[in-house]
Amino acid sequence: MVGMPEPAPLDPEQLAAYFAVMEVGSLLQHAVEQQLRDEGGLSYIQFQILAVVGESAEGRQRMTDVADRLVHSRSGLTYQVAQLAERGLVAKESSPEDERSVIVALTPQGRELLERVMAGHVEVVRGLFFTPLNDEDVTALGDVLGRVRDHMRTVPPRSAAPRRRRGN
Amino acid sequence: MVGMPEPAPLDPEQLAAYFAVMEVGSLLQHAVEQQLRDEGGLSYIQFQILAVVGESAEGRQRMTDVADRLVHSRSGLTYQVAQLAERGLVAKESSPEDERSVIVALTPQGRELLERVMAGHVEVVRGLFFTPLNDEDVTALGDVLGRVRDHMRTVPPRSAAPRRRRGN
């Protein structure tokens, strides 16, 4: 790594794209966070947890599987699931198959809150993110960024594999 | 707000684009964060602060102006600038024009570290983000997301203006 030839700096177009992704992500998260806080007392991660769990047909997911869908530490997930459980939005159950696993299950209150909050969430995203875009833009974005995401999820972070589990 | 007609949910293409932006932003930040930590003992925000200050010709910026470039709370900025100052990477000076202002100035060590770390930073971003993209993709991304960013920076977050200061 040391003594390598100067890596060419990113050209202006690349910089613009890179900064734009980071900035849009941050800004959108902050905006969404405020709406979720106001309308449901949820942080973004709590919302994401509810959403991921609610997505599965049964409304039940293993902690690890939730973690793999989110960009978050496992200990942080433990903490947040505990918060959600305290509010009665999810229940922690143990798996019959694997005594180590913890299943996160959406309670009726959890599903109710998720649905109630989702409307405002969609509104915010639509208003901030999609307003200045047409259908082509949206398609292009999904395509290009989807490719980037797949690439990032594939290439391990140049050391320390993330506890292998990609093989669904 | 209450009793409005059901807002149409986002269609699959929109969802894909929205999720991709959020996920790519998070993943990229985590990857970059690790490189910065390893090679310079910097968090992403600390790096951003150094970068923003270093960008100005003089290597000097007011706290507020730095804050406006970043998506971060002002108190958090105070904290992080203090951390950087403690390591001798920046110096806090008072402005002769406005006694209230604090000027953040890059020290030689700060500039040196910034330059040293930048190489790896660029490598990570290039490897993770740009590898799966061609020039057209990059241009499209910058264009589309740039529009979104401008829109978001314009539209105030449906209450509580961010301490007006956009009029440079």
Place this chain on the structure above:
DNA sequence: GTCTTGTGCTTCGAATTCGAAGCAGGTGTA
């Protein structure tokens, strides 16, 4: 069986985050 290793989750401490409240300097108006 039992040993070794792997996996799932939690606990711990230290660091960082935010917004609300506070302080001090500026600006406008009379």
Place this chain on the structure above:
DNA sequence: TACACCTGCTTCGAATTCGAAGCACAAGAC
């Protein structure tokens, strides 16, 4: 000058973050 109101930044406390270390169960080798 006196007063009210901005503006720039910091301080405060509570909540949240992470990785390292720990605990318990699982799975394979022998």
